[in-house]
Amino acid sequence: MAFLQAQDVVKRYGSKLSVDHLNLNIHEGEIFGLLGPNGAGKSTTINMICGLLKIDQGSIEVDGLSIEDSPLEVKRRIGLVPQDLALYENMTAADNVTFFAKLYGLRGKLLKERVEEALSFVGLLDRAKDTPSTFSGGMKRRLNIACAITHRPKLIIMDEPTVGIDPQSRNHILESVRKLNEMGSTVIYTSHYMEEVAAISSRVAIMDKGRVIACGTQQELKEQVAQEEKILLTADGITPDVVHELNMHPGITRVLHEGPLLEIYLPSAQNNLQDVLFICNQHEAVIQSIKCEEPDLETLFLSLTGRTLRD
């Protein structure tokens, strides 16, 4: 049985359908990526899982408990890292973490240990007595995570946790997500950054306009559409004859030519690369660089919706 099960979930705001008959199964111990552009319904879905929004139709169960019937029990199992920083700017980092930990019922020695553990985990133990107002954006994001993990939740939900931070902090956060998962937490990671989701998720659901339009492992998703691979080739001396001969090749779908750049679309780059190089050589085109690209989640989304994730 799935650790989190959403069945036919619907959420409306007035006449607008924000989540449209959503079905999700998330397994215990996986990092599940929820990918979609802004307004796709990711945050609304998260809010319903956390009991922050009422479900209009359908049901959500976490660890076998219904969020509607046992909201407090479900919330006890969840650690939410909100998209917006949710910190008290005039309280120290330690006070922030301690406050939220106490509300999860931690007390005494255990509380102290867990607070230190959480701050240490996000690399802020040496700044425990400083207030967030003195922190960089990345440090605030890390403290935002620390506040959600002191009670060692079974399910950690990270809603766009890397918005607006530097690459170093982003890497630190992604590494933290992996570690938390290794420590036994199931993670739901939402983002509209395809690279992040692709880098850490074992399975991915792509949402658009309130619906899950694709779900599975990355390999399964790529296989869901007959997506072509691409060879990007830069060469001097590309003549119309080169382009014509490439276009006539049975293993090549189409060729785009612009100056020294050739974009060659084909079902398998690996099987046809040798032929491409031979044709170029035959027409004395001098190759400067060559790159093979497989379809990624971004192109998958593009092919499914006709839009990019950042539209």
Add this chain to the structure above:
Amino acid sequence: MNIRTIAWYELKRLSRHRTVLFNLFLLPMLLIFILGTALSSFFGAAEDVELKPLSTGLVISGSTGDLPASFEAFIENPEIASMLNLERSLTRAEAESRLRSGELEFVVVVPDHLDDRMFSGGSAELELLLGKDSVQNLVGESLFGSYMDEANSRQALFMTAAAEGQGGDSVSITERPAYVNAGQLGGQGESYSAVQYYAASMMIMFLLNSGMMVSSSLYSEKEDHTLYRLQSMPLSGREIFGGKILGCSLITFAQAGIIILGSNLLYGVNWGNHVWLLILVCVLISIASMTIAAVVSLMTSSAATASGIIQAVIIAMTFLSGGFTPLPVDIIRTLGEFTVNHWALQGILRMMLGAGTSEVLACVGILGAISLGLTAAALIVYRKVGYSYHA
């Protein structure tokens, strides 16, 4: 348990704002000092007014020229006599002339048939001519007005008794040992000073104002997205809301304690001997303050709007209740009776004057009823609107 945690951290956060601490604890002390010093002349206890004997001319109108017996007895009463410097048997013209020149301060024209008129069931009427000194005029009007009031009331009693067949004579007003009792406002023989008045009124205003903390806190939890996190935790909405109200209430109690102790130590303000009633009044004001702020905050859409409305309500209530300065206009005083400040102020002033418990309780009871009503309103609004990040 969660309510206590939220309340404790609310206290922690508030105690780290220097401006909040200044507004809560130093500003009221400063205002009490400034208003109490600047407006002390408006209050009775600033300095006792020494009344000098009223230089009074007596004019007897009528044919006999004799002073009626009842009036004679009245002015010979030792306490009345000590307050008058009488010049008898003046003609009206002479009396008016001396009144104009300032030689006399007050003139009483007594009809010689006054007693006959009273025995025949008529009312006692004196003609009073006022002089130039308003204070002395007030003394004269009070003295001779009290004679007429007393004579008429006894006459009425006599007439009623006669009509019912009980018989009896017209009662001489001279039977009363004294017409003027030099009294004191409070049982302890003190009236309140300007500093006392403003200590009470400013404390009430600032306690009500502390509801602003609730409003600001409720909104900042939304604006800082911490409410979002709190609502994702195993807490009920009531715990979050109740914890915040409790935290702000504790600050308000501390504020009341500091104003009471500070004004007592620094300015010598005597808050009376009803310690528990004083605490009860402070608790009731805090309840009123928190509930007004909660209702407004739950029903408005922005912190600025809520703050503006709460400030306006508090200032209006303070003004109507005479918190800034005692108001002479009757209609405003009547409106003031519908405010929290009025009943709190009256209750505290009575405590300061050493009034009995029942007198103080009368005000505290009404204050309690108002607080109860406001609490009911807050509960209804909370149930209808709720306190939620997504509301």
